[in-house]
Amino acid sequence: MNTPPEFALSRRTLLKLGAGSASVLVAPSAMADVPGIGAPARAPVTTEVAFKVNGRVRALKLDTRVTLLDALREHLHLTGTKKGCDHGQCGACTVIVDGRRINACLSLAVMHEGAEITTIEGLGSPDDLHPMQAAFVKHDGYQCGYCTPGQICSAVAVLKEIKQGIPSHVTADLTGRSEASAEEIRERMSGNLCRCGAYSNIIEAIEDVGGQRA
Structure with missing residues (x-):
């Protein structure tokens, strides 16, 4: 059965009709808050934040x-702390904030007003290595070095x-003091890839320092 000429549509015409009807379905009010289409985008909100980084008070407007x-x-040009996955999965951005390690990529700077932050630059220097840095050198605890900080x-x-008695998932006695064993270290370091x-x-280096400080 042949289609009458007045009802015949080319593929190009059909696509044009489809695109036109699709645009009609989007209400203009729904686009009002889309930057560049409706209302103008709002300017970013900035604020001042100050914290102590590696023993020095730093104030920023961010x-x-x-x-x-x-x-x-x-902003502070402390590039020893690395950006790896930027999703809190690799641990390359680990820093110490008020004595606890955190993934810096998952935390907003403004959340740390007045905090004490230690980065790899604050642990030691080439002329005065932190015991952990020296142990990593001694035990060859790195290759490319990107994750090392x-x-x-x-x-x-x-x-x-471990010294404070904070248990991990493999700590057998939750009321006693855990030891810096290879099993404990592996569990606690599992977030650093x-x-x-x-x-x-890496485990050997940490065990070495843990034994020295026991």
């Missing part, structure tokens, strides 16, 4: 959406957690 990681790297900051905090696979050397 967009409230700036992460602690970007504040450290882009986060690994070291996390390791320093791990030994402090090393794509080069230097895990065994």
Whole structure:
């Protein structure tokens, strides 16, 4: 059966009709808050925040959406702290805030007003290495080195957690003091990934420092 000429549609005409009808379905009011289409985009909100970084008080005026990681790297130029996944999954951005390790990429800078923050630059210097930095060198606890600042900051905090009696998922006695065993260290360091696979050397370095401080 042949279609009458007045009802025949080309593919191009059909696509044009479809696009036209689709645009009609979107109410103009629904586009009012879309930047560049409706109302003009609102200017970013900025605020002042001050914290002590590696023993020095630093004051910044930041967009409230700036992460602690970007504040450290882009505004204070402390680039030892690395941006890896930017989703809190790799641990490369680990820093110590008020004695506890955190993923700096998951925390807003404005949340840390008055906090004491320690980055890898604040742990030691080439002429005066922190014991954990020296242990990583001694045990060859790195290869490419990208994850190393986060690994070291996390390791320093791990030994402090163990000393304070904070249990992990593998701690057998929750009322007693856990030891800096390889099992404890592996569990506590599981959030710090090393794509080069230097895990065994990292564990040895942390055990070494843990034994020295026991």
